[in-house]
Amino acid sequence: MVDITDIEAAAERIAGHVLRTPTVPSPGLSALLGVPVTAKLELLQRGGSFKVRGAASKLLAMTDAERAAGVVAVSGGNHAIGVAVMAGALGVAATVVMPKSAPARAAAAARRAGADVRLTEDMASAFALMDQLQLDGLTLLHPFADPVVLAGQGTVGLEFGQDAGELTDVLVSIGGGALISGVAVALHAQRPGIRVWGVETEGAQAMTDALAAGGPVTTTLTSSVSTLCAPTVSQLTYDHVSTVVEEVLLVSDSDAMQGTLDLADHAKVWAEPAAGCLLPAARRVLDRIGPDARLGLVVCGGNIATADVLRTSGTPS
Incomplete structure (x- = not known):
């Protein structure tokens, strides 16, 4: 298991090579969801993602x-x-x-x-x-089966924990699982008691399937959200998510696409559906924990064209 010292070492190693992306309260998302929302804008990172x-x-x-x-x-x-x-x-x-x-x-x-x-x-x-x-x-250079890569992704959570105000629950999307693993480790170390929720789209549910099976399995990929489409998670990320993540929620492709449009309308950011999926999941989290929540969203990337989202969502372009 990667720990906070590994993530802090990764932060020192990559300093000057990556951006410290903004962590900002979102009045628009707060109004939309009815609770305070803070966003970590990793879509503004070099290369457009974490x-x-x-x-x-x-x-x-x-x-x-x-x-x-x-x-x-x-x-x-x-x-x-x-x-x-x-x-x-x-x-x-x-x-x-x-x-x-x-x-x-x-x-x-x-x-x-x-x-x-x-x-x-x-x-x-x-x-x-x-x-x-x-x-x-x-x-x-594996995307999610390497503890050094996982620690690097965990620097998102290190910054989020340092820069955000009060948070009770943080939502992070899952492809292979390195981002949520590192973010959860970093946040738990800084803010004991915080809940971290994972989000996948149906048909890109490698972590959901792994949790059901008790370990990594091969998943049939049918989701249109290609940046979440890992055919399996790694033992490394499975071990982290099964230990430090509250639950993994599944949302539909159409809800993820609508989430991208909602982020544009209400948060004024253009994010990919891998981040758009957080909004429908956030509504489900709020249904469970009630109106006293203080939500954090890791807006993981923005590498998608407007035409792609409009075509997939069925919205006239």
Whole structure:
């Protein structure tokens, strides 16, 4: 298990390489949900998501030989961008493997940052190619099965705990689970008694399935929220979530898309559906715990085009 000292060490390691993103009260979301809401705006991070934190943490912890070999990563979108941005900044060759279903703008952003982008038919074959490229000699930079990456993502929670006012409950979306694992560890260390809730979309429910099975299992991916579509979680993230997270909530793709539009209307931020899914989940949390809640939302990324959301949500563009 990663602990707060690991996250604090990651924060020192990546300082100067990533942004300390804003933590702000949201009057619009507070009015919408009926309780005070504070948002951690990780969509304003370099590369448009929190992913550069874990990438920087891992790249800076590698040996010279590991960096010289070049790195390989697999991604549904944001990890590819994060690895490409940080590898480019540090002069490390990066190969990122992505399914064809990943947003085209994410693949283009990774290429612009200097990465060699390999596209595969689906996420399962993307992970398989990643494994093969690692066997061929590239250094693996895994999105969620590495404690150094997890500690880097946990710096989001470290900053949130330091910068926010009163919080009772924090919601974090889950793909492979490194972000929520690190955030929960950091917040619990700083604010004992706080509750951290995970959110997945139906058809991208690798953590929900793992919790039901008692460990990581392979999940059939059908969600349109590609940045949450990990085919399985890792033992590392399962161990953290099963220990330090209150519960994982499932929401529909359509509710996640509507959440993105609600974030634009009420919070005045353009976030991807991987963050939009937090709003329908927040309403369910409030139904359980009542009106005395003080909510925190980790707005994890903003790498989606307006046309993509409008088309998927059925809204005329």
